[in-house]
Amino acid sequence: MMTLKSSAESLEAACRELVRVERSSLGLEVQLPVIYPNGDLVTVVVTEENGSTIVHDGGFAAMTLATAGVAITRKMRDRIVALSTHYGCEFRNERMIRTALADDLPLVVAVVANASRTIADQLLQTHAQPLFTFRQEVIARVKEYVGAKRVRENEAVTGKSGTQYNIGAVVLDKALRDPVAYVEAVKDLDGVNKRFREFYDISQMLFNPEPDRIIMYDDNANLRQGDLIILQDVSNVVRFSDAETRFRQMATD
Structure with a gap:
């Protein structure tokens, strides 16, 4: 206890x-x-x-x-x-x-x-609605489709630079031992810059097996195509509206 x-x-x-x-x-x-x-x-x-x-x-x-x-x-x-x-x-x-x-x-x-x-x-x-809720929406969707017991919120992950990042949602394998995916949310240009830096640093680490790095972006965000291309260099970029398809597949893996 x-x-x-x-x-x-x-x-x-x-x-x-x-x-x-x-x-x-x-x-x-x-x-x-x-x-x-x-x-x-x-x-x-x-x-x-x-x-x-x-x-x-x-x-x-x-x-x-x-x-x-x-x-x-x-x-x-x-x-x-x-x-x-x-x-x-x-x-x-x-x-x-x-x-x-x-x-x-x-x-x-x-x-x-x-x-x-x-x-x-x-x-x-x-803005009538709080802007910070999108990240929580992403985490909630991941929990819904993968299962809450497999998700760790704000888990600390260290990049090659030695910097620690608090990942929005870390998805564990079915045995609840090893991470299989790091999931972050992006709503605006500032988020693009931060998540690129974060995932680039983490991508330089030698994980075996290497967890999937996923960026979930707001369909309504004012992001340029170039922003999404940059994020694709370090992650799998998924629209929020496609969350169910992406994570239900992960739940069965």
């Missing part, structure tokens, strides 16, 4: 897996368990500029608005600037920015992440 203590330890471990730090051309990219309305986890960048430690959101929140077709109007910009001031940040060059001291860096990282989320939250002013 799971005790309250063991449950707390498992929950803490699961939450820690949502935090990831990776060095990139931008600086140190820190992924945090703060979520944009489209379901993506917020990532902020820690870098040095003119001898000071700067934390910013890389313009990711503004890009989330752009990929959803939402323009930052003067009225919206004024609202974002007011929100940034509330968090002790600046909204400059489409980025949420704050300077950090060495001893308060972790707190500033968390503050900038939450401030960045308020930018993307402007999506909720223009």
Whole structure:
């Protein structure tokens, strides 16, 4: 029987897996368990500029608005600037920015992440339905057609770079031992970029047997044909409307 203590330890471990730090051309990219309305986890960048430690959101929140077709109007910009001031940040060059001291860096990282989320939250002013539900719809379909006991949600998988990715749905074999498929959802251009990077990194690992990598995309998404071709280089690309055909076949394999 799971005790309250063991449950707390498992929950803490699961939450820690949502935090990831990776060095990139931008600086140190820190992924945090703060979520944009489209379901993506917020990532902020820690870098040095003119001898000071700067934390910013890389313009990711503004890009989330752009990929959803939402323009930052003067009225919206004024609202974002007011929100940034509330968090002790600046909204400059489409980025949420704050300077950090060495001893308060972790707190500033968390503050900038939450401030960045308020930018993307402007999506909720223009979209009646929450945008983050598509990923959950995909996971629910996988469970429905393959069987819930064979599906692990947000399972951590490590790529060749050493980066850990939380896969939306990992499908296990019928013996519930080994993964046979990694399934992710894509709703917009930002999702295309992230999933390509994720699946490319994972594809460089030598798994035996190699799990199938599947991208499920929204039929109504404003994706270009070129975006789908790029994803096909690292995955099997499936329309959401074809989910039943694809996964019922997997259930019988």
